[in-house]
Amino acid sequence: MLRRLDDFSTQTVRISIDDRTVEVQVGDSVAAALLLSGVTTTRTTVVSGAPRAPYCMMGVCFECLVTIDGVANRQACMVKVEKGMNVRTQIDRHPGRTT
Amino acid sequence: MISLQSLMNLDDRYELIVIGAGPAGMAAAIEATRNGVKTLVLDENGAIGGQIYRSITTATPKRLAVLGKDYAGGAELARTFTESGAAYLAKATVWRLTADRELGVSHDGMAKLITGERVLVATGALERPFPIAGWTLPGVMTAGAAQILLKASGAVMGPKMVLAGSGPLLWLLASQYLAADVPLLAILDTTPRKNVLRAIPHLPGFMASPYFRKGLGLVTKVRRAVRVYKNVDKLRAEGSERVERVRFSASGKEHSLELDHLLLHHGVVPEMNLLRSVGCEMAWDEEQICWHPIASAGGETSIPGIYVAGDGRAIYGAELARFGGRRAALEISKSLGAIDGAAFEHLCAQLEQESRPFIRGRFFLDRMFRPRREHLTPAHDALVCRCEEVLGSTLHDTIFRLKVLGPNQLKAFLRSGMGPCQGRQCSLSVTQTIAKLRGVSPEDVGAYRIRPPVKPITVGQIANLQTRHKRGLECLQ
Ligand SMILES: Cc1cc2nc3c(=O)[nH]c(=O)nc-3n(C[C@H](O)[C@H](O)[C@H](O)COP(=O)(O)OP(=O)(O)OC[C@H]3O[C@@H](n4cnc5c(N)ncnc54)[C@H](O)[C@@H]3O)c2cc1C
Numbered sequence: 001m002l003r004r005l006d007d008f009s010t011q012t013v014r015i016s017i018d019d020r021t022v023e024v025q026v027g028d029s030v031a032a033a034l035l036l037s038g039v040t041t042t043r044t045t046v047v048s049g050a051p052r053a054p055y056c057m058m059g060v061c062f063e064c065l066v067t068i069d070g071v072a073n074r075q076a077c078m079v080k081v082e083k084g085m086n087v088r089t090q091i092d093r094h095p096g097r098t099t
Numbered sequence: 100m101i102s103l104q105s106l107m108n109l110d111d112r113y114e115l116i117v118i119g120a121g122p123a124g125m126a127a128a129i130e131a132t133r134n135g136v137k138t139l140v141l142d143e144n145g146a147i148g149g150q151i152y153r154s155i156t157t158a159t160p161k162r163l164a165v166l167g168k169d170y171a172g173g174a175e176l177a178r179t180f181t182e183s184g185a186a187y188l189a190k191a192t193v194w195r196l197t198a199d200r201e202l203g204v205s206h207d208g209m210a211k212l213i214t215g216e217r218v219l220v221a222t223g224a225l226e227r228p229f230p231i232a233g234w235t236l237p238g239v240m241t242a243g244a245a246q247i248l249l250k251a252s253g254a255v256m257g258p259k260m261v262l263a264g265s266g267p268l269l270w271l272l273a274s275q276y277l278a279a280d281v282p283l284l285a286i287l288d289t290t291p292r293k294n295v296l297r298a299i300p301h302l303p304g305f306m307a308s309p310y311f312r313k314g315l316g317l318v319t320k321v322r323r324a325v326r327v328y329k330n331v332d333k334l335r336a337e338g339s340e341r342v343e344r345v346r347f348s349a350s351g352k353e354h355s356l357e358l359d360h361l362l363l364h365h366g367v368v369p370e371m372n373l374l375r376s377v378g379c380e381m382a383w384d385e386e387q388i389c390w391h392p393i394a395s396a397g398g399e400t401s402i403p404g405i406y407v408a409g410d411g412r413a414i415y416g417a418e419l420a421r422f423g424g425r426r427a428a429l430e431i432s433k434s435l436g437a438i439d440g441a442a443f444e445h446l447c448a449q450l451e452q453e454s455r456p457f458i459r460g461r462f463f464l465d466r467m468f469r470p471r472r473e474h475l476t477p478a479h480d481a482l483v484c485r486c487e488e489v490l491g492s493t494l495h496d497t498i499f500r501l502k503v504l505g506p507n508q509l510k511a512f513l514r515s516g517m518g519p520c521q522g523r524q525c526s527l528s529v530t531q532t533i534a535k536l537r538g539v540s541p542e543d544v545g546a547y548r549i550r551p552p553v554k555p556i557t558v559g560q561i562a563n564l565q566t567r568h569k570r571g572l573e574c575l576q
Pocket residue numbers: 058118119120121122123124141142143144148149150151152191192193194221222223224225226242243244246247268271367373408409410411416417418420554
């Protein structure tokens with residue numbers, strides 16, 4: 001699990017992650033918000049359905065792809081959280097299907 | 100600094116466009132604007148600082164204390180940049196660059212094309228790929244990723260965390276975690292023992308450099324507090340839904356540790372995709388085991404008017420990135436007639452003298468932390484291409500059976516390098532595997548060809564370009 005060092009700053013916003021409301025800090029990337037909210041898998045792969053999670057946090061690996069406000073395949077590590085944001089992980093429970 | 104809010108605020112032309120607001124880009128913009136050059140700085144991050152000084156302008160006292168003096172030292176550079184006359188747009192991603200120095204920039208769902216009479220690429224470095232079995236499991240991340248979480252969110256991992264690999268950044272991260280009172284389970288030091296011998300000729304230069312005392316103090320402090328396994332190889336991460344343990348051998352003995360986070364690192368390498376996409380010539384550097392863009396002393400690449408500075412040129416660290424950025428800005432200022440020859444000569448000589456001790460220190464670091472050879476190419480049961488899930492064994496077999504000569508040919512067989520990361524995670528490993536199997540140098544093997552867009556851009560952004568410039572789709576060709 002990840003945790004924060006500082007006292008939670010007063011600048012927080014609420015976002016929704018897979019229909020769960022969480023409070024996160026202004027300045028967090030969506031990927032950081034996901035990891036700090038206990039999400040361990042952010043997507044499954046199209047090829048084998050293997051679980052993946054943010055790896056580089058700097059826009060290089062594309063492991064952090066999630067759906068943000070209805071737009072699929074956004075790099076969670078490159079987008080900052082915003083009030084009311086709706087984030088969905090991209091986990092396919094039936095891998096192997098062609099999507 | 101003129102802080103711009105949207106693409107609408109961008110002019111169509113600037114004398115200088117700097118891509119990247121890290122130490123190299125900021126130092127360059129400061130020097131260029133001082134000489135009266137009309138300068139724009141673009142960075143895809145939400146704030147200035149680059150990698151080393153990420154979030155420096157918003158760091159809390161607690162974070163400053165944990166991250167250490169080098170980090171805090173960036174505040175002054177950031178302040179000088181803020182006080183400079185440069186225009187700056189945050190969250191602006193450059194996804195395309197042409198030999199005519201036209202840039203495709205995206206920001207907040209929109210895209211725009213602008214031109215620089217000169218362009219400075221100061222896009223920094225990325226982590227060297229570390230293709231071990233299990234490196235795709237959730238819970239395995241890079242040390243750089245842990246640093247980003249620490250700097251931008253004040254977040255730390257635990258309780259059972261292991262660092263594995265080699266290089267100054269690994270020890271820096273360990274010391275930052277210790278300063279934050281976060282325990283580390285172990286450090287698995289993969290530095291090969293023989294590196295010491297290879298590095299010794301450069302020891303005097305290192306001892307005379309500012310890195311010596313800093314580095315020694317840091318490593319000593321960490322060693323005292325954390326269990327360090329030396330001479331580690333045969334690393335593999337294991338687990339089902341996420342990483343549960345790491346197996347390795349240390350000085351010939353097998354070990355296994357249960358953990359919940361594994362952080363990998365064996366150095367950083369220049370991020371080359373933008374320069375590759377515009378056709379800059381590259382050379383293989385066997386000391387740093389990576390490609391470098393070919394550039395003049397002042398940073399001009401093989402394409403006139405396009406310059407490169409900082410870790411995107413060669414891995415020399417933050418201080419030299421600053422010198423390099425300033426040096427390139429001087430060259431650019433001179434070429435635009437913004438400073439005269441005498442002032443140029445004088446300032447260049449001064450810069451060279453100031454940077455010399457740092458340069459001498461770097462040779463030692465390169466040799467001392469040279470990655471273990473077997474970690475540069477994938478093991479048989481490790482995925483080399485994370486996107487297309489290509490195993491090391493498949494890579495080996497394909498190269499061998501089909502007598503593959505280079506990475507671009509391989510794309511057709513395995514799709515490696517064709518996924519969303521555009522080869523950033525496999526290009527170096529693939530080149531080195533082909534070179535190894537063919538018994539030639541990576542220089543002879545080459546690298547993936549890179550085409551724009553080098554960063555993701557949506558259909559909507561292209562469509563929007565189409566209406567405004569009547570040739571949006573051409574940008575992708
Ligand atoms: C994750 C990571 C963490 C690091 N942490 C440290 C550290 O703590 N201490 C240390 O000494 N060294 C650190 N380094 C090493 C680092 O490379 C250098 O020390 C230093 O930051 C290099 O400065 P630079 O100006 O060359 O590039 P950077 O500081 O990397 O700055 C490059 C900037 O360019 C931007 N950029 C890149 N591509 C684009 C694009 N296409 N469009 C728009 N903007 C773009 C990036 O957002 C970034 O802000 C780190 C490296 C990495 C990869």
